[in-house]
Amino acid sequence: MRRFSWFNATSLTVGFAFLYLPMLILIIYSFNESRLVTVWAGFSTQWYGSLLQNQSFLDAAWVTIQVAIASSTIATVLGTMAAYVLVRGGRFMGRTVFSGMVYAPLVMPEVITGLSLLLLFIGIGLDRGIFTVVLAHTTFSMCFVSVVVSSRLVSFDQSLEEAALDLGCSPFDAFRLVTLPIIAPAVISGWLLAFTLSLDDLVIASFTAGPSATTLPIRIFSAVRMGVSPEINALSTIMIAIVTVGVVTASIVSKRSSLAQQRDEQAAARAT
Amino acid sequence: MRRFILIAVPYLWLVALFLVPFLIVLKISLSDIALSIPPYTPQLDWTAGWAGFKDFLGQLDFENFTFLTQDPLYWRAYVSSLQIALISTVLTLLVGYPIAYAMAQAPDEWRPTLLLLVILPFWTSFLIRVYSWIGILSNEGFLNQFLLWTGVISTPLTILNTNTAVYVDIVYTYLPFMILPIYSALEKMDGSLLEAAEDLGCSRLSAFWLVTIPLSKAGIVAGCFLVFIPALGEFVIPSLLGGSDTLMIGKVLWEEFFSNRDWPVASAVAVILLLILVVPIVLFQRNEQKQREMDQ
Amino acid sequence: MAQTVFAPWDDPQAKPLIQFKNVTKRFGDFTAIENLTQDIYEREFFSLLGPSGCGKTTLMRMLAGFENVTEGQILIAGQDMAHVPPNKRAVNMMFQSYALFPHLSVWENIAFGLKREGKPKDEIAARVEEMLRLTRLVKFAKRKPHQISGGQRQRVALARSLAKAPKLLLLDEPLGALDKKLRQDTQFELMDIQEKTGTTFVIVTHDQEEAMTVSSRVAVMDEGRIIQVATPAQIYEAPNSVYVADFIGDVNIINGVATKAEDGYLITWAEGQAPFMAKTPNLFADGQTCHLAIRPEKVAISAERPADAVNAVEGQIIDIAYLGNISTYHVKLVNGQMIKAQAANTRRLSRRTFTWEDRVWLSWTDTAAVVLER
Numbered sequence A: 001m002r003r004f005s006w007f008n009a010t011s012l013t014v015g016f017a018f019l020y021l022p023m024l025i026l027i028i029y030s031f032n033e034s035r036l037v038t039v040w041a042g043f044s045t046q047w048y049g050s051l052l053q054n055q056s057f058l059d060a061a062w063v064t065i066q067v068a069i070a071s072s073t074i075a076t077v078l079g080t081m082a083a084y085v086l087v088r089g090g091r092f093m094g095r096t097v098f099s100g101m102v103y104a105p106l107v108m109p110e111v112i113t114g115l116s117l118l119l120l121f122i123g124i125g126l127d128r129g130i131f132t133v134v135l136a137h138t139t140f141s142m143c144f145v146s147v148v149v150s151s152r153l154v155s156f157d158q159s160l161e162e163a164a165l166d167l168g169c170s171p172f173d174a175f176r177l178v179t180l181p182i183i184a185p186a187v188i189s190g191w192l193l194a195f196t197l198s199l200d201d202l203v204i205a206s207f208t209a210g211p212s213a214t215t216l217p218i219r220i221f222s223a224v225r226m227g228v229s230p231e232i233n234a235l236s237t238i239m240i241a242i243v244t245v246g247v248v249t250a251s252i253v254s255k256r257s258s259l260a261q262q263r264d265e266q267a268a269a270r271a272t
Numbered sequence B: 001m002r003r004f005i006l007i008a009v010p011y012l013w014l015v016a017l018f019l020v021p022f023l024i025v026l027k028i029s030l031s032d033i034a035l036s037i038p039p040y041t042p043q044l045d046w047t048a049g050w051a052g053f054k055d056f057l058g059q060l061d062f063e064n065f066t067f068l069t070q071d072p073l074y075w076r077a078y079v080s081s082l083q084i085a086l087i088s089t090v091l092t093l094l095v096g097y098p099i100a101y102a103m104a105q106a107p108d109e110w111r112p113t114l115l116l117l118v119i120l121p122f123w124t125s126f127l128i129r130v131y132s133w134i135g136i137l138s139n140e141g142f143l144n145q146f147l148l149w150t151g152v153i154s155t156p157l158t159i160l161n162t163n164t165a166v167y168v169d170i171v172y173t174y175l176p177f178m179i180l181p182i183y184s185a186l187e188k189m190d191g192s193l194l195e196a197a198e199d200l201g202c203s204r205l206s207a208f209w210l211v212t213i214p215l216s217k218a219g220i221v222a223g224c225f226l227v228f229i230p231a232l233g234e235f236v237i238p239s240l241l242g243g244s245d246t247l248m249i250g251k252v253l254w255e256e257f258f259s260n261r262d263w264p265v266a267s268a269v270a271v272i273l274l275l276i277l278v279v280p281i282v283l284f285q286r287n288e289q290k291q292r293e294m295d296q
Numbered sequence C: 001m002a003q004t005v006f007a008p009w010d011d012p013q014a015k016p017l018i019q020f021k022n023v024t025k026r027f028g029d030f031t032a033i034e035n036l037t038q039d040i041y042e043r044e045f046f047s048l049l050g051p052s053g054c055g056k057t058t059l060m061r062m063l064a065g066f067e068n069v070t071e072g073q074i075l076i077a078g079q080d081m082a083h084v085p086p087n088k089r090a091v092n093m094m095f096q097s098y099a100l101f102p103h104l105s106v107w108e109n110i111a112f113g114l115k116r117e118g119k120p121k122d123e124i125a126a127r128v129e130e131m132l133r134l135t136r137l138v139k140f141a142k143r144k145p146h147q148i149s150g151g152q153r154q155r156v157a158l159a160r161s162l163a164k165a166p167k168l169l170l171l172d173e174p175l176g177a178l179d180k181k182l183r184q185d186t187q188f189e190l191m192d193i194q195e196k197t198g199t200t201f202v203i204v205t206h207d208q209e210e211a212m213t214v215s216s217r218v219a220v221m222d223e224g225r226i227i228q229v230a231t232p233a234q235i236y237e238a239p240n241s242v243y244v245a246d247f248i249g250d251v252n253i254i255n256g257v258a259t260k261a262e263d264g265y266l267i268t269w270a271e272g273q274a275p276f277m278a279k280t281p282n283l284f285a286d287g288q289t290c291h292l293a294i295r296p297e298k299v300a301i302s303a304e305r306p307a308d309a310v311n312a313v314e315g316q317i318i319d320i321a322y323l324g325n326i327s328t329y330h331v332k333l334v335n336g337q338m339i340k341a342q343a344a345n346t347r348r349l350s351r352r353t354f355t356w357e358d359r360v361w362l363s364w365t366d367t368a369a370v371v372l373e374r
Helices: A008-030 A046-053 A055-088 A095-106 A109-122 A130-154 A158-167 A173-202 A203-209 A215-222 A230-270 B002-027 B046-059 B064-071 B074-106 B109-121 B124-135 B142-150 B163-188 B189-197 B204-216 B219-230 B236-241 B248-258 B264-295 C056-064 C106-116 C121-132 C148-164 C180-197 C209-215 C234-239 C242-247
Strands: C018-027 C028-039 C045-049 C071-076 C092-093 C168-172 C201-204 C217-222 C226-230 C252-260 C265-268 C277-278 C289-294 C300-302 C311-322 C326-333 C338-344 C360-362 C370-372
Touching: A008 A230, A008 B074, A008 B124, A008 B163, A008 C092, A046 A055, A046 A203, A046 A230, A055 A095, A055 A130, A055 A173, A055 A215, A055 B002, A055 C326, A095 A130, A095 B142, A109 A130, A109 A203, A109 B002, A109 B248, A109 B264, A109 C242, A109 C360, A130 A203, A130 B002, A158 C201, A173 A215, A173 C148, A215 A230, A215 B124, A215 B236, A230 B109, B002 C148, B046 C338, B064 B074, B064 B204, B064 C234, B074 B109, B074 B248, B109 B163, B109 C106, B124 B163, B124 B236, B124 C242, B163 B204, B163 B236, B163 C311, B219 C326, B236 B248, B248 B264, C018 C056, C028 C056, C028 C071, C028 C168, C028 C226, C045 C056, C045 C209, C056 C071, C056 C092, C056 C168, C056 C201, C056 C209, C056 C289, C092 C311, C106 C148, C121 C148, C148 C180, C148 C370, C168 C252, C168 C300, C168 C326, C180 C209, C201 C252, C226 C242, C242 C252, C242 C289, C242 C370, C265 C289, C277 C311, C300 C338, C311 C338, C326 C360
Parallel strands: C045 C201, C045 C217, C092 C168, C168 C201
Antiparallel strands: C018 C028, C018 C071, C217 C226, C252 C265, C252 C289, C265 C277, C289 C370, C300 C360, C311 C326, C311 C360, C326 C338
């Protein structure tokens, strides 16, 4: 019995308005000819133009993308290994410590993670730069990948792996040929999650990047400390647009494939 | 053998890049500030052998920690952080629950779209979402303009750079983290339980209070932890939207490190923050464990 | 027509394919298998039958290699399987859930095991085609598991497990998910395929009808032990315990005390009542407690006391279960015990001889019952 009452409808409308209004305002003002937020001076795309010519932003964007791709890929590999070990590994020495280390970044304040990693790099004399940021991002994204992949592994039918073993696969082959293709959507989501987290990270990057590697969030932060900037509005709009297209596409694709699957199953059940 | 590698690789990575850094933080919190690179002393001289190590240990002290307890700034910052985090969590719950509830009550065809709408902000840049409020809450910002235009107020409200802005933004940013666990708990709830309650004489309101809320407790608890724990150590929000009198420990740590260049004190601040967080983190893990056992 | 009876277990020269030697399996404190010794011969269709938790699935998983023995040995073709992982055994398993790889087509599922052996492509293709023909799945080769029905999936699982021509095939509750009609058809198909391919089948089931239909021998298990191993006929007609007698089919158990008589034993079962007469190969001491087990279809029911019946007893019909072809009469004896007697409905309903509350006589011969010690 579901009652979609007047109260529920209001909650939803107000709630989603709250969630989306700020971003909408941002998008609208990125087209504002005037620099000031207060005055609407007319429609203009000039800020997009000046943004794209701003070298420091472009450099920062390039650094950020490199870091994001590298760290999310390594984090996905490590996170998937960690998830597999935790779900299937059974008991081994130091399991509690391992489990704690894997899941701690979920709840650890970024200032602490950032500080500790920086102190490590200084302590071993590692020069700060893109490499250190990649190391840092990999470490904290790993845990998110692990959460996503392990929740998929838990519901994974183990008899499929056993069947593969029974038919002659080595344990590694069984993983490669059976488990991995089937959990692939979860692994990909994990990669995307790690990618987004890396793209978006400010605090840890600030600690571990040093003067040579400026990421986009660092650049944005130093710009907005001084207040609203229309170029940032333009940049924000671009980023929101990319994310929206990505998320909507992903959801349409997954809905299509699950509908197709359902249709197939129904057809099979009817035609025995 | 293969199994060993499988366990060893992520294990070693985490030990090297997670555990060891923490030990270093601990060590530095016990050191003193110095005009050197790196700016702390003592430094462990590997070549000096065991004697060097003992000498090193001897120079460590709890000076930084006593300093923290003496200067009221830090004490107030911790308390203020706890207070802000707590209030924000409650506010997020009050805003998030009705939304999650409405989503759970919505017709089936709407649900995937609604979920998508909640998750979309989560994938959008955190920094941008915080930044968007600057343009809204400033004195010349959108909110004030709107209120002036409708005549509700006659002079602009100062919201930006106060604690209020921080509250608003924490709620805004962490809302998806509260909505999703509650929604998932409510969605699993069997609707016939409510029917049974009403059949036995409950009014709609008391059925909600006596049946729905307790059954969604797991979601509420998870959501609260997911907001409270990170909010405690927040830096970006108080930094961009808070005022100079908005004391949050994340901000204090940052300033201690970057502005004052006092690494040992910053480390000590971090250690204490961690100790404060241990309790809620352990409680959170216990709750998750119980949930998993119940689901089985 | 004389048929050579398939009974390698009676042949002292025959070498068993599978040998369990004092096998014990413990999971922590819980003992799943208790000191079990059993031989299984080639070309047998061997059933492990028992209730949930009796250890039959554990036994099968140990054969497949997914569980290790805690104590004892398992030998397949004379080789100790102690350190042999599942992917190196000449054993294949058909899983209860079928475990078909959802991301591969029917063809690829069947070819999966063959590809692991590194055979040349055309050999693999030929073998897969053979399997598809054997299980009548040729039309569905390109489909994925979610595009075929439950019965078809079961055949794919069977084809996949037979593709590598294993010496031993393990089937874990293979017919559980099928409806009754399909189950019966598939049972005969399985027996057919087993004979054709000459593979040894070991099947785990809780369905006694299934076990009785397909098996060369049935092992009835309870709590980690094998209670009796025999052919279906022997299990049914000559159970070695009340447990086995009760597990398979319907049975009446009358408890009593045995006394040696000329040609068998006299079983005193109630005060003041004539003892029952039974012939049995088992030995009993005078005064020993025993259990008389008699199948309902061997209990004749009549209105009058039959003149030449060895065993006859009076009772009252309390209940009648009409099952279409037969009727089961629940008769209460003087001491309160209920006996079930079954009779075919040779006449139509309206001409039924017996009805509720009728006083009747039950009778059976001296060889109809089995006398059991425990």
